[in-house]
Amino acid sequence: xxxxxxxxxxxxxxxxxxxxxxxxxxxxxxxxxxxxxxxxxxxxxxxxxxxxxxxxxxxxxxxxxxxxxxxxxxxxxxxxxxxxxxxxxxxxxxxxxxxxxxxxxxxxxxxxxxxxxxxxxxxxxxxxxxxxxxxxxxxxxxxxxxxxxxxxxxxxxxxxxxxxxxxxxxxxxxxxxxxxxxxxxxxxxxxxxxxxxxxxxxxxxxxxxxxxxxxxxxxxxxxxxxxxxxxxxxxxxxxxxxxxxxxxxxxxxxxxxxxxxxxxxxxxxxxxxxxxxxxx
Amino acid sequence: xxxxxxxxxxxxxxxxxxxxxxxxxxxxxxxxxxxxxxxxxxxxxxxxxxxxxxxxxxxxxxxxxxxxxxxxxxxxxxxxxxxxxxxxxxxxxxxxxxxxxxxxxxxxxxxxxxxxxxxxxxxxxxxxxxxxxxxxxxx
Numbered sequence: 001x002x003x004x005x006x007x008x009x010x011x012x013x014x015x016x017x018x019x020x021x022x023x024x025x026x027x028x029x030x031x032x033x034x035x036x037x038x039x040x041x042x043x044x045x046x047x048x049x050x051x052x053x054x055x056x057x058x059x060x061x062x063x064x065x066x067x068x069x070x071x072x073x074x075x076x077x078x079x080x081x082x083x084x085x086x087x088x089x090x091x092x093x094x095x096x097x098x099x100x101x102x103x104x105x106x107x108x109x110x111x112x113x114x115x116x117x118x119x120x121x122x123x124x125x126x127x128x129x130x131x132x133x134x135x136x137x138x139x140x141x142x143x144x145x146x147x148x149x150x151x152x153x154x155x156x157x158x159x160x161x162x163x164x165x166x167x168x169x170x171x172x173x174x175x176x177x178x179x180x181x182x183x184x185x186x187x188x189x190x191x192x193x194x195x196x197x198x199x200x201x202x203x204x205x206x207x208x209x210x211x212x213x214x215x216x217x218x219x220x221x222x223x224x225x226x227x228x229x230x231x232x233x234x235x236x237x238x239x240x241x242x243x244x245x246x247x248x249x250x251x252x253x254x255x256x257x258x259x260x261x262x263x264x265x266x267x268x269x270x271x272x273x274x275x276x277x278x279x280x
Numbered sequence: 281x282x283x284x285x286x287x288x289x290x291x292x293x294x295x296x297x298x299x300x301x302x303x304x305x306x307x308x309x310x311x312x313x314x315x316x317x318x319x320x321x322x323x324x325x326x327x328x329x330x331x332x333x334x335x336x337x338x339x340x341x342x343x344x345x346x347x348x349x350x351x352x353x354x355x356x357x358x359x360x361x362x363x364x365x366x367x368x369x370x371x372x373x374x375x376x377x378x379x380x381x382x383x384x385x386x387x388x389x390x391x392x393x394x395x396x397x398x399x400x401x402x403x404x405x406x407x408x409x410x411x412x413x414x415x416x417x418x419x
Contacts, residue, residue, distance in 0.1 A: 015372065015374070060308070060311070060312060060358070060361045060363070061315070064308070064312040065301060065308050065309060065312075065361075066309075083315055083316075083317070084363070085314055085315055085320070085363065085367030086367045086370075087317070153296065153358060153360055154296060154297070154298070154301055154358075155295050155296055155297040155298075156297070192396075194293065195359045195373060196293070196294070196349075196353055196359040196377070196380060197292045197293050197294060197350060197353060197380055198291070198292030198350070198380060198381050198382065199293050199381075199402055200292075200377040200378075200380050200388075200397075201377060201381060201388060201391055201392055201397040202397045202398075202402060203392075203395060203396025203397065203398075204399045205395065207399070227287075228286045228287055231290060231293070231295065232287075232290060232399075232403045233403070236290075236295060237359075264392070264395055265392040265393065265395075267373055267374045268373055268396075270396065
């Protein structure tokens with residue numbers, strides 16, 4: 001049987017990818033950020049997950065304004081890194097897991113979550129930056145990935161409650177897959193940041209850390225936070241944090257925090273990162 | 281009945297909602313076209329000719345040519361779409377964010393290194409900026 005063993009949350013700032021791709025990760029500006037992921041790289045090398053269900057948002061790369069799915073699951077065998085305007089990132093092709101992805105799609109649709117099925121999609125920094133942070137720069141990614149794209153660009157994104165419940169549905173779906181797979185669920189994006197307008201640069205360290213405390217210990221309460229609080233407190237792009245609730249919903253109510261990291265800034269953004277293990 | 285927009289009083293912020301997306305459809309789709317290297321080259325060669333291929337308003341076209349990102353956002357642009365324009369120019373998110381705040385990139389970068397823009401006084405239009413930390417004390 002497949003089982004979800006752990007969840008990871010991390011920001012997915014594009015400048016982090018650029019720093020790594022351009023060999024600048026040891027510069028004084030970036031060093032403390034990458035240091036926050038050293039434990040995580042060693043941890044995941046021991047964990048050896050077979051599949052990651054990677055919750056992220058597309059940033060006008062695969063989805064233009066022609067089609068804007070609220071939740072879209074990638075069922076393809078592979079996904080190419082997207083050209084976001086400066087050429088694709090020099091990272092490996094992302095290999096999917098079509099069997100488990102299709103199983104999750106069928107299962108969660110029958111649990112009333114109407115996912116859009118995607119069989120061809122390029123994946124942008126929202127997905128590849130977390131991969132780089134956890135796996136570095138290998139020739140091939142050592143894991144298969146099921147991309148699950150959430151609309152957080154065109155307001156309104158799905159509610160925190162909806163995301164949390166989708167996570168629970170994904171948990172039930174994975175646990176009914178027959179193959180013996182070690183599955184992780186990752187939630188990405190955030191934390192506080194605003195990239196646009198005269199209020200750009202907003203960071204709310206206190207709010208971020210309180211939110212993270214509650215995500216771990218009282219996710220039911222965090223799931224009730226309305227969008228307007230994210231927009232006011234964590235900036236217009238901070239609303240991406242609802243994606244972390246999908247990860248949290250996919251884990252057990254009680255989890256063990258094995259790593260937690262917070263850093264300001266990466267370009268315009270507060271970086272948060274946490275590893276949660278299911279207590280078995 | 282009009283949809284409720286509780287976010288309309290957030291200072292210096294335009295939320296990219298359905299109304300903005302409708303206004304900015306062609307502007308944002310023009311931005312998407314810059315994801316192709318050939319189109320980027322053509323745009324760089326003659327920007328005016330290239331933007332004229334898109335059914336944008338003249339105001340939107342002028343905002344693009346002037347790289348006035350606040351104006352583009354007011355006219356329905358979304359920052360992740362507009363990113364294709366500044367990426368084509370070889371500019372970063374931080375450079376562009378700085379231009380939208382009216383700060384130099386140097387000052388903006390220094391603000392970020394010092395922990396970013398405080399939410400104090402930045403939650404609602406017209407609110408009195410509170411002293412640093414007073415929000416914490418009130419709770």
